[in-house]
Amino acid sequence: DATTFDLDLSEIPAGEQVWVRIEASDGFNVGGADYGPFSLANHAPEVVIHTPANGAVISATQSLAGFAYDREDGQLDGRALSWASSIDGELGAGAVVFPDALSEGWHTLTLTATDSAGTLGTASVSVTVGDVVWQRVYLPLVLRNFP
Numbered sequence: 001d002a003t004t005f006d007l008d009l010s011e012i013p014a015g016e017q018v019w020v021r022i023e024a025s026d027g028f029n030v031g032g033a034d035y036g037p038f039s040l041a042n043h044a045p046e047v048v049i050h051t052p053a054n055g056a057v058i059s060a061t062q063s064l065a066g067f068a069y070d071r072e073d074g075q076l077d078g079r080a081l082s083w084a085s086s087i088d089g090e091l092g093a094g095a096v097v098f099p100d101a102l103s104e105g106w107h108t109l110t111l112t113a114t115d116s117a118g119t120l121g122t123a124s125v126s127v128t129v130g131d132v133v134w135q136r137v138y139l140p141l142v143l144r145n146f147p
Contacts, residue, residue, distance in 0.1 A: 013071045014042040014117075045070040045080075045113035045121035052109070054125040060101040062129075067095060068113030068121060076113045084110050104130035 005022070012018065019036030050065040052058045064083055068076040083091040083099070086108040091099040110124045 009040060010043065011071070012040060014040045042115070042117045042119050043071040044119045045073075045076055045115050047111055047113045047121045047123040049109070049111050049123045049125050052125060052127050055127070056125075057128045057130075058102075060104070060129055061098070062102070062127075063096060063098050064091065064109065064111075065096045066111040066123065068111070070113070070115040070119075070121075072117070073115050076115065080114050082112050082114075084112070086110075102129045 007020065012020075016039050017037040018040050019034055021032060021034050023030060023032040025031075045068045047068045048066060050067065052062055052064070066081065066083075068081055070076055077095050079093050081095055082093050083097050085091055085099075085102060087103050087105055088099070088107070091097055091102075091109075106126065106128050108124050108126050110122055113121045115121075
């Protein structure tokens with residue numbers, strides 16, 4: 001029934017000579033057309049941090065796990081993935097790292113993925129390393145005269 005179609009170009013890998021073939025059918029007849037060539041720029045990798053969760057309280061030896069996918073290169077791993085802390089700096093490379101003891105405090109942990117074209121994608125979480133310091137709030141005591 002539709003006479004138009006919006007093509008999501010973010011799902012198509014980059015290239016200098018990209019062609020798209022559109023086919024339509026009414027259930028009996030089929031028609032088609034080719035469009036191209038056109039260029040699509042390189043896409044940044046999509047990055048996800050699996051653990052730790054954003055806002056979590058973690059131990060100093062918490063493992064870090066993440067994932068990165070690039071439209072042009074596929075799944076990224078190894079040296080293409082690097083971890084960093086806002087307090088401790090570089091933490092290691094790969095999908096899973098076991099950093100040396102993290103400093104106590106509030107950290108922003110960042111996973112950066114670099115594809116073969118040098119394009120970067122990042123994801124970050126904020127965590128607290130060490131014990132949570134609970135603060136107590138004391139409400140004022142209200143005295144009333146009871147009959």
